[in-house]
């Protein structure tokens with residue numbers, strides 16, 4: 001896959017290039033410009049806008065749940081990809097402006113800061129969700145749940161939920177600031193996770209943990225929010241010839257939302273309220289372009305309807321109405337699926353392989369580690385690295401920037417604000433999706449050079465460099481990082 005240069009600066013806003021080397025950015029979680037399906041979107045837009053009935057639907061107020069043909073097309077596409085035991089109905093889908101906006105909307109509808117006890121974030125966690133939870137009133141209620149090699153430390157989560165319930169006692173006098181609504185409910189807890197190819201840790205949660213987590217969610221009235229945003233981007237680790245796209249076999253684990261739909265009678269089992277305990281948060285950002293600001297949620301029909309009845313959704317309909325008409329065409333014609341299969345997966349497989357080989361050559365011998373090293377199928381955008389024992393991620397990040405014009409993400413920015421229990425000062429995250437393909441190996445080599453110098457000079461942790469303050473209540477420095 002040839003890569004053309006993008007118009008984006010390789011350094012995030014506010015960062016200067018102190019060394020004379022060409023800048024390399026392994027921090028930014030954007031697709032490389034060459035991977036955006038510009039001509040397909042142009043063709044879909046022209047077709048949609050040339051048909052008066054589609055153009056009209058696209059340009060006027062739309063349905064609360066989103067453009068009906070888009071819901072149908074997404075349901076069909078998800079059914080063929082995930083292959084659940086029964087087809088996914090369109091009524092399970094509610095359109096929105098992408099995973100971030102969907103999360104904000106769901107918190108509006110399904111939580112109440114006075115009675116939702118905690119937001120449990122599998123940590124390290126995608127750092128830009130912290131503010132979404134803060135905006136919803138949960139600044140002091142975010143708690144980290146550590147990952148283990150299988151994805152999540154469920155025993156820890158159970159123990160902490162029990163403590164939180166105990167502290168809350170049986171007090172039912174807490175004020176409610178939102179009116180009672182038949183079409184929605186207030187969940188007692190929220191768990192946020194990225195079960196497959198997580199951002200940032202690149203881990204995938206095992207099947208048995210997925211089942212256990214759904215059971216736990218049912219037991220404690222948890223809403224499990226799964227950002228299933230990287231599922232379509234996967235490839236086998238051992239696929240030297242990524243041009244043979246038909247050999248790019250994948251291994252689909254059922255999503256947590258699929259398990260919640262099927263396990264023990266699903267959300268319609270005796271005694272359940274029908275809302276379900278899992279929502280899958282999907283987005284076109286990683287598949288067609290983040291500027292589309294378009295995505296969907298999938299949950300029970302009752303849950304999805306509740307989302308569609310949020311005030312911001314009802315006033316004018318779901319966001320990205322016009323864009324939905326383009327995406328409908330891309331899905332109905334199979335062009336998006338073809339783009340994912342023949343462009344994105346081979347390109348990301350190549351990019352991953354370039355970065356992983358360079359890590360094996362330059363970093364593993366220095367004592368770096370990678371999570372879940374024996375996986376047969378990998379995916380997503382990121383590689384998470386554990387550092388040699390004496391190194392500190394913030395210091396390494398700063399030195400890479402100053403001495404090598406290289407930007408990487410220190411593990412500390414993925415720590416849950418306000419919870420000191422899960423620290424990641426000895427980790428960094430590298431992104432292989434954004435930087436030009438030919439710079440991926442070079443970027444890793446530069447890290448190796450810096451680390452060799454640090455190890456040789458015997459520099460220990462906690463040096464003079466601090467890139468990002470812990471807790472980063474002001475996360476302006478994170479803008480554009482994703």
Ligand SMILES: Cc1ncc(COP(=O)(O)O)c(C=O)c1O
Nearest residue numbers: 098099100126199227283285482
């Ligand atoms: C885990 C995760 N969730 C959500 C998003 C943002 O998605 P969207 O662009 O749909 O808001 C990202 C982007 O990097 C992500 O990694």
